[in-house]
Amino acid sequence: MINILDFDLNDLKIWMKENGEKEFRAKQIFNWIYNEIWDFNDMNNIPKSTKEKLKTYFYIGIPEVIQTYESSDNSTKKFLYKYRDGSIIECVEMEYSYGNSICISTQVGCRMGCKFCASTIGGVVRSLTTGEIIAQILKTQSIVGKRISNVVIMGSGEPLDNYDDVIKFLDIVNKEYSLNIGQRHITLSTCGIVPRIYELADLNLQITLAISLHAASDEARRKIMPIANKYNIEEIINACNYYINKTNRRITFEYALVKDINDNEDNAKQLGELLKDILCHVNLIPINTVTENNFKKPSKESIKKFSDILTNFGVNNTIRREMGSDINAACGQLRRNYVKNIEEGC
Numbered sequence: 001m002i003n004i005l006d007f008d009l010n011d012l013k014i015w016m017k018e019n020g021e022k023e024f025r026a027k028q029i030f031n032w033i034y035n036e037i038w039d040f041n042d043m044n045n046i047p048k049s050t051k052e053k054l055k056t057y058f059y060i061g062i063p064e065v066i067q068t069y070e071s072s073d074n075s076t077k078k079f080l081y082k083y084r085d086g087s088i089i090e091c092v093e094m095e096y097s098y099g100n101s102i103c104i105s106t107q108v109g110c111r112m113g114c115k116f117c118a119s120t121i122g123g124v125v126r127s128l129t130t131g132e133i134i135a136q137i138l139k140t141q142s143i144v145g146k147r148i149s150n151v152v153i154m155g156s157g158e159p160l161d162n163y164d165d166v167i168k169f170l171d172i173v174n175k176e177y178s179l180n181i182g183q184r185h186i187t188l189s190t191c192g193i194v195p196r197i198y199e200l201a202d203l204n205l206q207i208t209l210a211i212s213l214h215a216a217s218d219e220a221r222r223k224i225m226p227i228a229n230k231y232n233i234e235e236i237i238n239a240c241n242y243y244i245n246k247t248n249r250r251i252t253f254e255y256a257l258v259k260d261i262n263d264n265e266d267n268a269k270q271l272g273e274l275l276k277d278i279l280c281h282v283n284l285i286p287i288n289t290v291t292e293n294n295f296k297k298p299s300k301e302s303i304k305k306f307s308d309i310l311t312n313f314g315v316n317n318t319i320r321r322e323m324g325s326d327i328n329a330a331c332g333q334l335r336r337n338y339v340k341n342i343e344e345g346c
């Protein structure tokens with residue numbers, strides 16, 4: 001059986017034609033699905049024989065919600081979703097004044113091994129397919145009853161380690177027959193898989209690229225991010241400059257501040273020096289504590305100081321507002337806790 005959400009309109013038109021059906025039905029079917037009708041039987045402009053045929057080939061791969069959490073200020077909701085094979089991922093919905101955002105996962109777990117991240121603790125189970133990624137948005141919209149207008153690909157997994165499915169997702173999600181979310185409303189975050197950044201740049205998309213930098217020297221970066229042994233900062237910066245030239249888009253650099261690891265004044269100066277001539281924005285993220293490691297947040301004062309130093313270098317930056325930390329919203333922690341509890345039999 002095929003998840004129909006893995007198909008784009010063209011794929012489904014071809015399938016229709018090859019199966020002796022009318023091509024225009026493809027659009028009707030997606031119209032139902034993207035309007036939250038997830039049972040072929042309920043598609044009342046589709047002939048019965050076509051429905052029967054669809055049912056023997058396809059399923060509509062919407063995950064089941066197994067846990068929901070809401071932050072005390074109601075601004076953030078977090079969902080644990082389960083796919084047909086039992087794989088579990090998490091997904092966060094955040095409500096801002098300018099619209100609703102979703103943080104989606106691209107893999108079940110992750111194999112990048114960043115020391116501060118909960119998603120990577122059990123390694124990667126598998127990558128998600130295009131349709132499974134789309135379904136996170138569909139399911140979340142149906143639960144919250146609101147349109148989602150912004151997407152950040154910052155949940156579990158490394159999107160550029162699941163390149164083809166993520167690129168197809170970016171294409172479909174943008175289409176009018178689908179979720180119609182503009183590329184400028186999508187941010188893709190990567191730990192820095194350099195050859196893929198070049199490939200992505202060549203596609204000339206209008207999405208925002210975010211790079212998880214987290215350190216301004218290779219030596220410091222290698223201590224917290226294994227990927228730094230493969231690609232150094234100079235290679236990342238070169239790839240970013242290529243991306244900027246190709247797309248004219250400003251890059252975001254993410255810098256998770258960890259007490260006594262990467263948060264002193266020299267670190268800030270080094271980062272300022274590195275980024276001062278690049279069209280970019282720095283997102284300073286006070287690290288979210290994960291039970292399995294010992295990383296701590298710096299004090300508010302030292303975060304502010306770090307930010308001021310960057311500003312003095314002329315580097316745009318903001319300190320990320322912490323949303324939903326009272327519901328473990330950080331980076332794979334919910335799934336981690338859930339899976340851990342199952343493994344431990346509680």
Ligand code: SAH
Pocket residue numbers: 112114116117118153154155156157158159189190191192210211212254256285286287288289290330331
């Ligand atoms: N693999 C991709 C996207 C998923 S992680 C990437 O590395 O960018 C999304 C962001 O959350 C990354 O910047 C990641 O480094 C950061 N992150 C992971 N664990 C964190 C934690 N405990 N506290 C703060 N940020 C964290």
